[in-house]
Amino acid sequence: MSSIQSRVSDTPSGPVVEIEDLRVNFRTFDGVSKVLVGVDLRLERGDVMGLVGETGCGKSVTALSIPQLVPSPPGEIVGGDVRFLGQSVIGKSPAELRQLRARHIGMVFQDPNTNLNPVFTIEQQMIDVCLCRLGYEGAVSVTPFHRSRRDLWQQARNTAIALLHRVGFPNPEQRIKSYPHELSGGMRQRVLIAMSLAGNPDLLIADEPTTALDVSTQAQVLRLIRDLVDEFHLTVLLVTHNLGVVAQVCNRVAVMYAGRVVESGEVRRIFKSPAHPYTVGLLRAVPTMETRRGALEEIPGTIPNLLSPPPGCRFHLRCPHAMDVCGVEPPPPMRPIGDGTTVACHLYDGDDLNFRPDRPVDQVVDKVGTAGND
Amino acid sequence: MTDAEALLAVRNVTKAFAIRGGLFKTRIGEMRAVDDVSLTIPAGTSYGLVGESGSGKTTLGKVILRLVEPTTGQILFEGKDLCQLTGDELQLQRAGMQMVFQNPYSSLDPRQSVKSTVAEPLVIFGRARGKELDDRVRSLIATVGLRDEHLYRFPHEFSGGQRQRIGIARALALEPKLLVLDEPTSALDVSVQSQILNLLLDLQQRLGLTYLFISHDLAVIRYVCDRVGVMYLGRIVEEAAVEELFARPQHPYTRSLLSAIPEPDPDHRFQPVEVNGEIGRLALDDRGCRFAPRCPFVMDRCRQIDPALEATGSAHLVACHLYSDGAVSS
Numbered sequence: 141m142s143s144i145q146s147r148v149s150d151t152p153s154g155p156v157v158e159i160e161d162l163r164v165n166f167r168t169f170d171g172v173s174k175v176l177v178g179v180d181l182r183l184e185r186g187d188v189m190g191l192v193g194e195t196g197c198g199k200s201v202t203a204l205s206i207p208q209l210v211p212s213p214p215g216e217i218v219g220g221d222v223r224f225l226g227q228s229v230i231g232k233s234p235a236e237l238r239q240l241r242a243r244h245i246g247m248v249f250q251d252p253n254t255n256l257n258p259v260f261t262i263e264q265q266m267i268d269v270c271l272c273r274l275g276y277e278g279a280v281s282v283t284p285f286h287r288s289r290r291d292l293w294q295q296a297r298n299t300a301i302a303l304l305h306r307v308g309f310p311n312p313e314q315r316i317k318s319y320p321h322e323l324s325g326g327m328r329q330r331v332l333i334a335m336s337l338a339g340n341p342d343l344l345i346a347d348e349p350t351t352a353l354d355v356s357t358q359a360q361v362l363r364l365i366r367d368l369v370d371e372f373h374l375t376v377l378l379v380t381h382n383l384g385v386v387a388q389v390c391n392r393v394a395v396m397y398a399g400r401v402v403e404s405g406e407v408r409r410i411f412k413s414p415a416h417p418y419t420v421g422l423l424r425a426v427p428t429m430e431t432r433r434g435a436l437e438e439i440p441g442t443i444p445n446l447l448s449p450p451p452g453c454r455f456h457l458r459c460p461h462a463m464d465v466c467g468v469e470p471p472p473p474m475r476p477i478g479d480g481t482t483v484a485c486h487l488y489d490g491d492d493l494n495f496r497p498d499r500p501v502d503q504v505v506d507k508v509g510t511a512g513n514d
Numbered sequence: 515m516t517d518a519e520a521l522l523a524v525r526n527v528t529k530a531f532a533i534r535g536g537l538f539k540t541r542i543g544e545m546r547a548v549d550d551v552s553l554t555i556p557a558g559t560s561y562g563l564v565g566e567s568g569s570g571k572t573t574l575g576k577v578i579l580r581l582v583e584p585t586t587g588q589i590l591f592e593g594k595d596l597c598q599l600t601g602d603e604l605q606l607q608r609a610g611m612q613m614v615f616q617n618p619y620s621s622l623d624p625r626q627s628v629k630s631t632v633a634e635p636l637v638i639f640g641r642a643r644g645k646e647l648d649d650r651v652r653s654l655i656a657t658v659g660l661r662d663e664h665l666y667r668f669p670h671e672f673s674g675g676q677r678q679r680i681g682i683a684r685a686l687a688l689e690p691k692l693l694v695l696d697e698p699t700s701a702l703d704v705s706v707q708s709q710i711l712n713l714l715l716d717l718q719q720r721l722g723l724t725y726l727f728i729s730h731d732l733a734v735i736r737y738v739c740d741r742v743g744v745m746y747l748g749r750i751v752e753e754a755a756v757e758e759l760f761a762r763p764q765h766p767y768t769r770s771l772l773s774a775i776p777e778p779d780p781d782h783r784f785q786p787v788e789v790n791g792e793i794g795r796l797a798l799d800d801r802g803c804r805f806a807p808r809c810p811f812v813m814d815r816c817r818q819i820d821p822a823l824e825a826t827g828s829a830h831l832v833a834c835h836l837y838s839d840g841a842v843s844s
Contacts, residue, residue: 194703195674324792354566354730354793359774359786381703384776388784408780425708426778427737429760436712436737439705442673 154226156343156375157183157206162220164201164210173446175201177399177454178220180474183343188369188376190386190407192422193396194443202396203345203379207245208237225342242272246336250348252328256320262331263316266300267293269338303334307364326357333364337372344368347379362389383426387411395419398444398454401474405481415483417459417497453486461487461497520590521557521724522578522611522692526550527587529570529577547573548584549748552823555741557691560718560725562739562756564732564771566793569745571728572616575694578726579611580604591692609639612685616697618677622669628655628680629665635687650687658683659713675706679713686717694726699734711737732775736760744768747793747804750823754830764832767805803835811836 164176176198183189193199204210205222208229222229229240241247249255257265274296286293297316304312307330320328329349336344346365350358366389369376378390386393387407394404395416403416414420421439441458444450450457456466465486472489474482487495528551530544547570555561563571576582578589580596589596591607599607615621622631632651636642642650652662658679669677678698685693695714699707715738717723729735735742736756743753744765752765763769770787777784790808803809806816815835823833 194705326792355732356566356770356774356786356789357792359776359784362776363786382776383704383778387778387780387782388776411778411780422704423778425704427708427711427733428777428779429733429736429775431733431737433737434712434715436708438708438712440709442675442706443703 153185155182155184155223156187156225157181157377158221158223159202159205160221160223162202162205162222163218164198164205165216165218166214167216168214168447171447174449175215175399175446176205177470178473179396179399179401181394181401181404183375183377185342185375186373187392188366188378188390190390190393191377191379191396192381192383192386192393194381196398196443196446197396198399199379199381199396200347203347203377206343206345206377207241207247208232209241209247243339244342246339246341246344248329248332248336248344248346248349251352252325252332253320253352255332256328258320261317261319262304262323263297263300266304266316266331266335266338267296269335270296270299270303273299273339299338300334303337304331307331307334307337307368308360309334324357325353326360329353329357329361330364333361333368337368340372342375344374344376345379346376348381349378350385351380351382358385365389383411383423395422398449399446400454400471400484402455402471402485403481403483404474405479409479409481413496415477415481415488415496416485417461417487418455420497421458421460463487465489519556520554521592522555522726523588523590524551524553524574524578525588525590526552527574527577527584527589529573529582530585546748548577550587551745551748551750553743553750553753555692555724555726557724558718558722559741560727560739562735562742563726563728563745564730564735564742565745566730566771568747568793570748571745572696574745575613575696575726575728579608579613579694581613609635609688610690611692611694612688612690613694613696614678614681614685614698617701618674618681619669619701621681622677624669627666627668628660631669631680632683632687635684639688641688654683654686657686657717659709673706674702675709678702678710682710682713682717686721689721690723692724692726694728696728697730698727700729700731707734714738732760732772744771749804749833750831751805751834752830752832753823754827758827758830762827762830764826764830764837765805765834766809766811766836803833 159179159181162176162179166173166175179202181202191199191202201210206224217230224240301312301316304316309327309330350361353361362385368374380386390407392405393407393410394401395418396402397418403410403414403419410419411423414423424437425439427436439458444454452467452469453471456462459466463486471484471486474484475488476482477488487497527548528546529548530546532541533543533545534540535542551574553561563574565571573582577584584597591611594607596604596607629651632654633647636647636650655665660676660679672680699710702710711734718725727735727738739756741755742759743750744767746767752768763772770789773784773787788810802817802819803821806812809816813835821833821835821838823831824838826832826837
């Protein structure tokens with residue numbers, strides 16, 4: 141088991157991830173889509189950061205920019221910087237990036253069905269990853285049939301089994317020989333989590349890790365992630381659209397809307413007293429066990445088309461607190477408003493940082509009847 | 515509640531799919547996606563059907579509309595057994611019951627404009643033509659919160675939420691009494707989901723609709739429905755009024771399901787009830803309770819005898835040996 145004990149990190153202290161004013165464009169046949177327009181994000185060691193937002197808000201692109209996995213083309217980083225452990229990842233060579241992805245950043249993706257290779261057993265795929273961690277990149281040549289490599293292969297296999305054991309994969313000694321289709325969705329996701337831990341990463345990026353799973357399986361996987369965080373001293377970036385998942389697993393949260401982080405801070409502060417009108421709307425739009433019938437609030441309209449976003453703040457057409465300035469000026473940079481919360485909104489331009497847009501959004505409900513600005 | 519008063523009464527419906535295998539693809543067994551299910555929905559109320567993927571909730575929804583033929587059982591819609599109807603009679607009954615599908619991206623014909631999509635049922639049933647048809651379509655579109663300028667657009671020009679509105683308008687065209695809503699919001703974002711849920715509540719109130727609401731999201735079910743049935747591997751294992759079910763869940767499966775929901779409240783850390791493994795397939799030689807392999811309270815009896823759905827309180831039905839024969843425990 142010692143082979144999977146977490147290393148005492150020899151890396152410098154300071155933030156694990158710093159994203160500053162990151163701008164990403166996607167070239168499409170219909171024009172340039174400004175997918176990220178100045179994202180700021182900072183993960184300190186030990187943070188479990190939830191990155192929430194709706195479809196198309198840029199949360200996955202933000203996450204993928206850390207290991208430089210944004211597909212290019214069509215994606216293109218046009219400004220800003222991404223630093224991992226103090227070093228900029230933009231402009232690193234492919235070999236350096238490969239090391240970074242293998243040793244320092246683990247990733248778990250949404251759909252466990254498409255992220256395992258259906259023609260190889262779990263054993264083969266896990267061993268590949270574990271060998272990579274041991275420094276052998278041309279892993280294909282390491283098989284139990286080469287006598288000189290047998291020890292190495294066995295070592296990688298033991299690590300794989302230990303990892304599978306740790307993520308709650310039942311009876312890994314035998315079932316490691318399964319093919320992905322023989323496993324349930326939850327088990328496949330556990331295999332992927334085990335793989336992501338193989339490199340003993342500093343950072344785990346989980347992109348909608350439970351969206352494809354049923355609630356009870358989701359609960360198991362979430363608890364596993366929570367346990368692993370402590371054990372492996374992980375820093376986690378959890379991308380999700382499910383506010384419940386954030387509340388249960390994360391200690392910090394960043395809310396994104398249409399290519400920008402609009403608010404970030406401690407989970408409890410943000411859930412109890414959200415500052416940005418979009419965060420307020422989002423929290424009230426989720427039915428909970430306490431929501432009374434008819435009391436669910438709506439955010440009117442729909443998310444903007446990023447090919448031709450509205451001028452000024454991209455949220456102002458849906459915002460119950462929109463002022464004249466919001467339609468003209470883009471929102472100000474993220475500003476601290478106390479308690480560790482930062483927010484990018486014109487409402488906080490002045491000195492009244494205690495303002496919270498808590499009043500109900502009655503006045504906009506009428507607009508919803510005639511739905512959908514498109 | 516007698517079946518005559520209910521708008522929809524489903525009695526002992528089973529849908530079995532053949533499992534074929536071997537050299538000549540002969541029938542080697544059957545998979546009962548819906549197994550001996552009965553439920554009653556009074557007019558003007560909403561019945562929620564929840565369960566995990568593979569529990570048979572969508573199949574049951576389709577069986578009720580006879581989009582999938584039931585193997586056995588009766589489906590009484592306004593007192594008439596749909597399974598006995600054929601041809602024109604069936605078509606006539608179907609006008610009274612419509613479905614809204616899960617995925618608004620695949621349930622609309624990309625080559626039909628909004629107008630022809632919504633008008634199609636009216637044309638097929640010869641309910642309106644010419645100017646009258648035009649007016650009807652316009653008023654339907656307005657009912658679901660779209661505008662006249664949307665009429666001549668095509669589905670790809672709309673967002674997911676707007677497409678779902680089109681799907682709802684189409685379902686409402688024939689003035690149905692029953693709407694089967696199969697996960698109508700699960701493909702939508704939260705901010706849009708709340709719009710659609712409120713629209714559905716509003717329509718129910720205005721038009722006196724009856725809903726069968728299929729979802730895996732318990733919070734959504736709680737928000738919309740009056741009565742809930744929890745499905746597990748083709749069976750309804752627990753059924754009760756919404757408030758009752760959420761306040762006093764009894765079946766171990768329901769309890770584990772409720773405890774597994776991550777509430778969007780950081781002060782409410784969830785403590786999921788341990789259940790073993792995941793929802794599986796039904797074994798061919800099934801005996802006993804389907805939940806027994808995963809149940810933390812399993813007894814010998816559970817592996818031998820399949821529990822029946824019985825009342826434990828007023829109108830609270832549960833299929834579990836923990837509650838049968840007065841052996842009530844928790």
